[in-house]
Amino acid sequence: MNDGEVTMYLCGPTVYNFAHIGNARPAVVFDLLARLLRRSYKLTFARNITDIDDKINAASVETGKPIEEITARFIKAYNDDMGALGVCPPDIEPRATHHVDEMVAMIGKLIEKGSAYEAEGHVLFDVSSNADYGSLSKRDLREMIAGARVEVAPYKKAAQDLVLWKPSTPELPGWDSPWGRGRPGWHIECSAMAEKHLGETIDIHAGGRDLVFPHHENEMAQSSCAHDGAPFARYWLHNGFLSMDQTKMSKSLGNVLLVHDLVKTVPGEVIRLALLSAHYKQPLDWSAETLESARRMLDRLYGAVQGIDVPLDVRAAADVPEALIAALEDDLNSPKAMSVFFGLAKDLNKATDATIKIQLAAQMYACGDLMGLLSSDADAWFAGHVEGEISPSKIEALIEKRNAAKAAGDYAAADAIRDELKALNISIQDGRDGTTWRRS
Ligand code: AMP
Ligand code: ZN
Secondary structure (H helix, E strand, O other): OOOOEEEEEEOOOEOOOOOEHHHHHHHHHHHHHHHHHHHHOEEEEEEOEEOOOHHHHHHHHHHOOOHHHHHHHHHHHHHHHHHHOOOOOOOEOOEHHHOHHHHHHHHHHHHHOOOEEEEOOEEEEOHHHOOOOOOOOOOOHHHHHHHOOOOOOOOOOOOOOEEEEEEOOOOOOOEOOOOOOEEEOHHHHHHHHHHHHHOOOEEEEEEEHHHHHHHHHHHHHHHHHHOOOOOOEEEEEEEOOEEEOOEEOOHHHOOOOEHHHHHHHOOHHHHHHHHHOOOOOOOEEEOHHHHHHHHHHHHHHHHHHOOOOOOHHHHHHOOOOHHHHHHHHOOOOHHHHHHHHHHHHHHHHHOOOHHHHHHHHHHHHHHHHHHOOOOOOHHHHHHOOOOOOOOHHHHHHHHHHHHHHHHOOOHHHHHHHHHHHHHOOEEEEEEOOEEEEEEO
């Protein structure tokens, strides 16, 4: 909106548990976008923390731990885990609990403008007051009304009206407001935080596909009504969903892979590259092969630069090839960008002239800085000294656990450990003298 500047808002985590690799996808792909934008613009990037949410309240009841203890723990874990994946901290990390005044003010404004109404301690957004409602998710409000469930909360004028504020019982977190003690709904949290830090209209709003409806549709309706029709976001970017072995990742199916666990045994760059290996908009199916192939790709990149001493001034002067920037500027085509990166590695492997080799290696490091890869020393990479690389003692401990499972007749558990090791490029062989392993 303003020359030379970009504002970007990304819906961040709800902090009641560890992030799984699906949750890491928006953080990683939009980190790449932030890195790209920072080359040419003054970027202000906000990624919020949702620390007011009924799931957090439920986790507090379940564990008997205070809410602040739960949220502080998982905010730290989220930032540590994303850091391990090379995600740079955003410029602003607003927390919902620090913005309740702004939410109350925005809700007050919506009531004043006739877009919201109070009923039994609740405040509801009147969806029919927004002619554009449904335009983001391409839903027809009339169809939504026709398809609405018959059972409607008695305080709602219409089934599709959304909650801006709801009352809290004494044991639940609550804040004083003109409508009594209560707490905000999820959607108004982001509307208020975006307004406070980025203004009425933001350039880019990002998040996962699942957020298009209702979360982003509602954020947009609330914000544009509060701002007399000013556009909320000029561009919307939504990442595709990550599935696991063709199945939706869900706790109830037991196929949730936590970043927190994965980074203990796999270098963060391997996970990052795996997440960037598909175009951000496309679905991404995660399997043992996804990590294996990312690992092989990084071996190729590190293999190309290994043993080449690049003087600091040459490195500082090198830039990313135009073709890689062009790929990223084309709707963040990260697979195409990676193919340019591999092209450089190939050229470097073929080069014989020492100066050219240094130039190409310097260019590869520049690509690495932009993509968030190649940040380790190549010798350390191949020696397995990179943080996250599984150590021999951990491998042996896993083998022992597998053999114990086998001895106990729990073959499913034994196979699961073999698969876990396989995903880390460790193959094992059972022999007469016990089990041996090697990195493949
Ligand atoms: P949550 O903590 O559930 O609010 O989610 C944080 C972010 O992760 C949101 O932008 C979601 O859209 C995104 N997300 C959740 N699950 C997945 C998944 N399986 N694949 C890709 N993105 C996801
Ligand atoms: Zn949001």
